[in-house]
Amino acid sequence: MGLIDLFKAYPxxxxxxxxYDKLDSAxxxxxxxxxxxxxxxxxxxxxxFVRFQNFKPCKDGSIKVRYQVxxxxxxxxxxxxxxxxxxxxxx
Numbered sequence: 001m002g003l004i005d006l007f008k009a010y011p012x013x014x015x016x017x018x019x020y021d022k023l024d025s026a027x028x029x030x031x032x033x034x035x036x037x038x039x040x041x042x043x044x045x046x047x048x049f050v051r052f053q054n055f056k057p058c059k060d061g062s063i064k065v066r067y068q069v070x071x072x073x074x075x076x077x078x079x080x081x082x083x084x085x086x087x088x089x090x091x
Contacts, residue, residue, distance in 0.1 A: 002041070003041055003085050004085060004086075006034055006037055006038050006041075007055050007085060009034060010031050010034035010035075010038075012030065013027070013031055013034060013052075013054055013055050014055040014056070014057060014063070015054040015055070015056065016056060016057055017054060017056060022053060023053070035052055038052045038065075039052050041089075042067055042088070044089070045088050045089045046067070046069060046081075046083070048069045048070035048075070049068075049069055050069055050070060050078055051067065052065070052066075052067050053067055053068060053080065056082065062084055062085075062086075063085045064082040064084055064085065065082065065084075065085055065088060066081075066082050067083075068081075069081045
């Protein structure tokens with residue numbers, strides 16, 4: 001199962017966050033299995049991957065994957081990144 005399949009299978013993980021908004025912890029708990037599958041794909045494809053946050057719908061109709069990632073080689077600074085869902089291996 002690829003990311004697009006997981007995006008469709010777990011609609012609660014789609015969230016149009018504003019700034020630092022995040023999914024409710026109850027939503028995360030209900031979708032734990034899906035998050036584990038998503039994180040498995042992301043961990044294989046993204047250097048410095050830390051954790052999945054949500055799928056983000058964009059005005060142009062695309063879907064971005066929002067996730068936490070180490071920004072530096074020393075792994076001292078974690079930040080957020082967005083990548084188009086179709087650009088990630090395992091889609």
